[in-house]
Amino acid sequence: MNEIEIHLAVNGIPRTIQSEPGNTLLEILRDKLGLTGTKEGCGAGDCGACVVVMDGQAVNACLVLAAQAEGTQVITVEGLAQDGNLHPLQSYFAEKWALQCGFCTPGMLMSCYALLLNNPNPDPDEIRDAISGNLCRCGTYQSVVEAVLATVKMSQEARGG
């Protein structure tokens, strides 16, 4: 196989990866970088378990070819907590029981994280839109919406407004 060299930043760390042309971003993250927090649920872009944030947008990592990730900034679930402190989304997901089996949770968190990057004050319908590509068979959707709203409220209070 002709390997290609891919350069990208994952959770703020620059990486150079030898990849086969057919590799997906999901394979790079899980198999080459050992970042197994990002899950594979269907391999076809139907379930959202593999959502990561690439250049500020939520993407299904199973649908992104390695070459498409060249030069991008990727954030995965492992990149949310800073210095051992959970991101508020993570804390509220736990507190609101916005997770059961937890397999969809990393993708769900990253869709919510991307939403807040682009829309710091979403309403419940906008949150539902943002996670409509993240299937959760345990049915935590309502609690996810509440966790995002709690995060928004907290950050508004932190900003004094």
Added chain:
Amino acid sequence: MVDYSVIGRQADAVRSREVVTGQARYCPDIRLPGMLVGKLLYPELPCARITRLDVSVARTLPGVVTVLTAKDIPGENSYLYAPPADQPLLVPVRVRYQGDALAAVAAETEESAQAALNAIQVEYEPLEGVYDVLEAMKPGAQQVWSDRENVYDHLVIDHGDIEAGFKQADIIIEHTYLTPLVEHAFMETEGAVAYRDGDGTMVVYSSCQAPHRDRMQIARSLGLPENQVRVITPHIGGAFGGKDEAHVQIHAALLAQASGRPVRIIRSREESILTHVKRHPVIVRYRSGITRDGKLTAVHAEAIGDTGPYLNAGKDVMNFVAATLSGPYFVPHARLESYTVFTNNPICGAMRGYGIPQASFAYEAQMDLLARAINMDPLEIRLLNGLETGMQVPTGVTIREGRGMKICLQEAAHLSGWKEHDKEDRQPAPHLRRGWGIASIWFSIGMGRNIPDHATATLEMTLDGSVILHTGAADMGQGAHTALAQMAAEAIGVKFEAVKVIGPDTDRTFDAGPSVASRQTFISGNAVLRAAQPVREALLQTASELTGLPMEILQLKQGLVLAEDEVLSLTVSELAVKAMEQNRRLQADGFYAMEYPEPLPPHSYRYAPSVFTFGTQVAQVLVDIETGQVTLEKLVVVQDAGKVINPGGARGQVEGGVIMGLGYALMEELLVGRGSTQNLNLGNYLIPTAKDVPGLIVKIMEIPEPYAPYGAKGLGEPPLTPTAPAILNAVVDAIGIPLYRIPLTPERILTAIEAHHAENPPNDV
């Protein structure tokens, strides 16, 4: 009211931090040095005889380490969910369904494993299969087995005098109801990782619901003693019954044994949908008699279930359909029947609800048609006939605690404003119709009589007052470990945070039975209470000696030592140290087996369960009569839990069940043509998304159950079961046309409307 300090209080799920940081390890996340990729070969035809299976080329390919066929299995070549062990691990000759495995390969990479599968040469003699359950029941039908009839089991539960019951009826109605074949769609597909440990033990990480049953099955197929097999559950990404039976864990262990290397098998989504057991599609013929004033006099209902070619839990599920088909109502005369029928379609067995979704759909749709026939309100007819404590049901059981039925009904009616509906806008636009539907269920907790139903739990108090709870109960996301930890904390008298849970590892934890039948809160919960009692006693005895106070006035709560209400300056840690110095034991096992103190009358159903929970839901829908689209606007959910152990977890179980129920009502159906499933991924097998979920109004009732830990009974399955009939009844209410089948797809609704107009020309509008 007892004042609990941990039970009923909010607590984060145990190990939730691992989940939200991406550190939780599921089977696909486990990597071991030298680990091989395992894959299974599936047949091209659902019904055939293999005339040639040649793996010689595959074995020589680069990167291929092991290729196994049926004759390479050292022990038993079958699954053993329960006798008869009729499903082979690897098919020797006869293919009976699309998910049969023919060969197993282990190779260095995904690609080389796939190349090995491609290089296996298979020749088939196609055989005539049987793909329609009613065809399969006819005399002379194609037989799935040469030595067993297609109708494997026909259960008849007879109660009272059915003919006399129908004679007492003023009105008798009969309809046939159909439910679809449904897929679990757990987000993590089935997976296992197996390797041989230094001492020869076969260690298997398994995404499963029944770790100890897995151990037995792996040992018997590998030809090892059970103590040479160790099954560990890592994080499990959902199961819903679909990981109750073994899937790939035995194959992974066989490949690890043959190759001498670690092997991981993870099913692709397509393989997952292709292979594992589903929820039975069921045909229910339902005949009931009622008096003009609304009293049920008799029910005769027959359920026919297409169980696929292997038994698995098929008969048990179908028998549960029969045992509950009379609904949560007092029915003096009943004949309830189930047929478990072999075909060459997908295997059916356990899925969240275990037969009750099919039964409740039929009995609750029928209940509304009975109400309509005598012009009675659907709420009134349910209140009039609803079960109560002490009533006998057709299986022969007398209801131990039955207040939940009417309490839930009344609460749901109240929360939904049931009596106010007709004041609301039934036709908000010319093409839109609004309607309301109500449905109630009863649901049994535990396995049923004469079926093993027990668990052991182990507790250890350490010298600093922290506690380790060992449980063999699998937590697939339903929150069993959190609930058990809360019970341990409450029962010993320490803080929730002081309890650490060690989940299933068959070398370290004892059997708790499978995590099925909404049983672990009840059964493992009681086991935890029994383990906690001697530990607490040892601590209190020590406290009594240290303080000179009588034991009866001493308490442990949240890690504090109290004399009546006064907090003493003693800590649990000090007590533990002192108890240890005095050679008191601070570790204990608790064992609990389901109790059936009430004798059954003769001729009762021998598996009749005794613990029931109840629930009622009210749906409000909007139907577009031009497109057939159903919008679920509101759902009121009232469910009895006995006692809520953890509010967040309980709410999650209820909402999750309801969302699965609304998928069942509106969108989910596996399409199988001549034994081949058409919709093999989540792009065409649709499950509810965040946008499909309406405003849910959830209320959990707490009617304590006798014998249950803190009065708590299972909550994992029941909330799913009223949803589909509530939605169906609402749609029927909206369009005024009876419907008998789910899912309520737009096509089905339009067809029903057109058929109705063809029979009833619209000049009378």
